[in-house]
Amino acid sequence: MGRRKLVRDLLREKQADLTASERKLAAVLQDGQLVPGLQSITKLAESAEVSTPTIVRLARKLGFDGFNDLQDAIRSDVADAMKQPLAKLDPGGPMPGGDHMLSRFVTAVSDNINRTLERLDTAAFDRVAGVLADPSRRLHLLGGRITRSNAAYFFNHLQIIRPGVTLLDSAPSVWPQALLDIDGGAVLIVFDIRRYEKGLEKLATLARGQGAEIVLFTDIWGSPIERHADHTFRAMVEVPSAWDSTLALNLLIEALIAEVQARRSDSSAQRIAALEDMIGESRIFRSGQGAAD
Amino acid sequence: MGRRKLVRDLLREKQADLTASERKLAAVLQDGQLVPGLQSITKLAESAEVSTPTIVRLARKLGFDGFNDLQDAIRSDVADAMKQPLAKLDPGGPMPGGDHMLSRFVTAVSDNINRTLERLDTAAFDRVAGVLADPSRRLHLLGGRITRSNAAYFFNHLQIIRPGVTLLDSAPSVWPQALLDIDGGAVLIVFDIRRYEKGLEKLATLARGQGAEIVLFTDIWGSPIERHADHTFRAMVEVPSAWDSTLALNLLIEALIAEVQARRSDSSAQRIAALEDMIGESRIFRSGQGAAD
DNA sequence: ATTTTTCTGTAATCTTTGTTTCAGCCCGAT
DNA sequence: ATCGGGCTGAAACAAAGATTACAGAAAAAT
Numbered sequence: 001m002g003r004r005k006l007v008r009d010l011l012r013e014k015q016a017d018l019t020a021s022e023r024k025l026a027a028v029l030q031d032g033q034l035v036p037g038l039q040s041i042t043k044l045a046e047s048a049e050v051s052t053p054t055i056v057r058l059a060r061k062l063g064f065d066g067f068n069d070l071q072d073a074i075r076s077d078v079a080d081a082m083k084q085p086l087a088k089l090d091p092g093g094p095m096p097g098g099d100h101m102l103s104r105f106v107t108a109v110s111d112n113i114n115r116t117l118e119r120l121d122t123a124a125f126d127r128v129a130g131v132l133a134d135p136s137r138r139l140h141l142l143g144g145r146i147t148r149s150n151a152a153y154f155f156n157h158l159q160i161i162r163p164g165v166t167l168l169d170s171a172p173s174v175w176p177q178a179l180l181d182i183d184g185g186a187v188l189i190v191f192d193i194r195r196y197e198k199g200l201e202k203l204a205t206l207a208r209g210q211g212a213e214i215v216l217f218t219d220i221w222g223s224p225i226e227r228h229a230d231h232t233f234r235a236m237v238e239v240p241s242a243w244d245s246t247l248a249l250n251l252l253i254e255a256l257i258a259e260v261q262a263r264r265s266d267s268s269a270q271r272i273a274a275l276e277d278m279i280g281e282s283r284i285f286r287s288g289q290g291a292a293d
Numbered sequence: 294m295g296r297r298k299l300v301r302d303l304l305r306e307k308q309a310d311l312t313a314s315e316r317k318l319a320a321v322l323q324d325g326q327l328v329p330g331l332q333s334i335t336k337l338a339e340s341a342e343v344s345t346p347t348i349v350r351l352a353r354k355l356g357f358d359g360f361n362d363l364q365d366a367i368r369s370d371v372a373d374a375m376k377q378p379l380a381k382l383d384p385g386g387p388m389p390g391g392d393h394m395l396s397r398f399v400t401a402v403s404d405n406i407n408r409t410l411e412r413l414d415t416a417a418f419d420r421v422a423g424v425l426a427d428p429s430r431r432l433h434l435l436g437g438r439i440t441r442s443n444a445a446y447f448f449n450h451l452q453i454i455r456p457g458v459t460l461l462d463s464a465p466s467v468w469p470q471a472l473l474d475i476d477g478g479a480v481l482i483v484f485d486i487r488r489y490e491k492g493l494e495k496l497a498t499l500a501r502g503q504g505a506e507i508v509l510f511t512d513i514w515g516s517p518i519e520r521h522a523d524h525t526f527r528a529m530v531e532v533p534s535a536w537d538s539t540l541a542l543n544l545l546i547e548a549l550i551a552e553v554q555a556r557r558s559d560s561s562a563q564r565i566a567a568l569e570d571m572i573g574e575s576r577i578f579r580s581g582q583g584a585a586d
Numbered sequence: 587a588t589t590t591t592t593c594t595g596t597a598a599t600c601t602t603t604g605t606t607t608c609a610g611c612c613c614g615a616t
Numbered sequence: 617a618t619c620g621g622g623c624t625g626a627a628a629c630a631a632a633g634a635t636t637a638c639a640g641a642a643a644a645a646t
Contacts, residue, residue, distance in 0.1 A: 021593080033375040082374060149445040222316060254534070265535070333633095344624065346606080346624075
């Protein structure tokens with residue numbers, strides 16, 4: 001389908017054919033990057049100090065049906081100009097067959113990531129990173145049925161970077177004990193995407209009641225925990241699948257890990273060195289059970 | 294003169310207070326950089342699949358007089374945004390756009406995914422999906438220190454989709470027992486990225502010796518297990534961080550889940566229904582332990 | 587100076603819009 | 617099972633919108 005000409009270009013091309021007041025109008029449109037054309041015809045007429053019929057006539061001269069038609073075109077042009085993807089994942093698809101699962105998946109994921117980031121408040125991100133990097137705050141991570149592995153991933157890294165990190169067991173029966181440790185200085189990091197789990201909300205509420213700070217990772221539909229959360233990260237999760245995708249969520253997690261690591265690089269370097277040592281040591285332990293060498 | 298808050302920021306701030314359909318609307322606005330909000334209220338309502346009163350209610354919640362007032366604000370915001378073609382990352386952010394952690398991270402991740410897919414053999418992907426979708430094959434998942442949560446994520450889904458899926462414990466001491474179950478028809482799915490772990494290779498070798506098929510997820514440098522693997526997926530993992538990123542790996546996992554699910558949708562539907570039932574039932578179990586409701 | 591042509595805005599019209607009211611609905615609590 | 621509270625959209629309405637027809641004004645041609 002041959003793409004319609006840009007309104008901007010139309011204005012330039014037809015400029016010669018325009019009458020005085022039409023030109024006045026065109027100038028106003030061009031000055032404002034067409035945006036003034038998104039007002040009502042009345043307001044636009046006032047801005048340009050012309051009458052409304054003049055506007056209709058210009059629209060017709062440009063080849064449109066009427067003002068509404070012109071405005072639709074302008075809106076479409078503006079929308080195109082506004083969207084400049086932060087990072088363009090290749091949606092053309094890496095493989096020729098556009099309908100392969102992978103291809104569709106990547107398109108969806110690329111979309112999810114872009115949209116998630118558009119919605120993200122970098123200031124909030126930094127604030128949370130600050131909290132997570134503070135070794136005086138105890139961190140407790142909690143995930144739902146599916147998101148538990150995301151929590152675990154986060155936990156794996158945080159635990160190496162800093163002290164005082166706990167992964168709450170998936171069995172709700174042990175949560176009450178865990179609550180004992182959650183007090184004023186504590187931070188509860190919860191993952192809750194649909195289908196939202198009652199138990200998570202309950203625990204978050206209780207933790208909140210004890211003065212804990214709540215960091216929530218959820219989807220855009222909004223977990224009920226949002227109400228109690230001090231910080232909320234919302235990720236897009238929809239993909240062409242029966243399941244939701246936690247990739248955008250994982251991106252946030254990894255970025256947070258990187259940021260927290262960066263903020264504590266000096267102190268965590270020692271921890272990591274110590275860990276490497278212990279891993280080395282553990283070869284000795286392991287040698288008894290199969291991995292001989 | 295104190296500048297009015299940006300509509301975009303208002304949407305983010307108030308998100309927690311919004312109802313379901315208001316959120317749907319907010320999502321449409323955010324996705325389109327607010328531009329959809331420049332249509333008439335009727336058209337906008339159709340785009341977002343909500344009613345016009347919902348739009349008015351959202352406008353009021355954001356602190357505007359009504360839709361027209363909101364639209365004026367949007368038009369003004371859009372006009373501002375059009376003037377600066379390249380201010381993409383949040384101006385509220387503390388640092389100039391390009392060097393925020395998120396920005397650099399996303400660039401790297403986008404790169405990783407693209408390059409991972411370039412290297413990927415779709416035919417191999419389909420072959421593996423076929424194997425994983427075959428209920429007669431027993432599946433055993435195994436991850437390393439970091440990748441264990443990726444294995445767990447994969448496991449969570451596979452287990453729901455089909456029978457005969459096992460997640461091998463992280464403790465090497467119990468692996469010998471697990472090996473008893475791994476025989477000719479079995480499939481071992483191993484995750485091994487740097488730093489490659491000796492134990493994983495050992496287990497893979499042994500499993501292979503017993504006739505198991507090995508599916509390996511690794512990075513492009515190549516785990517030593519590649520030698521023994523029947524299928525290898527190589528993902529790019531480098532990001533501006535002290536840690537590697539498993540996002541590209543996760544993408545493959547999720548795509549595989551989707552594909553396997555699609556191939557077994559008929560039979561897995563029953564499983565999922567049964568699961569939903571059991572989740573419903575479990576409310577009864579749960580009611581006794583603190584989550585009194 | 588008169589006529590013709592072209593341009594422009596006023597006023598009347600018909601359409602669409604934005605707002606309000608209200609009843610049904612779903613969901614959670616009792 | 618029943619009740620209440622909040623959410624949602626259908627319908628009715630007043631307000632504003634866009635369009636048309638027409639007449640006065642300005643410029644060009646004779």
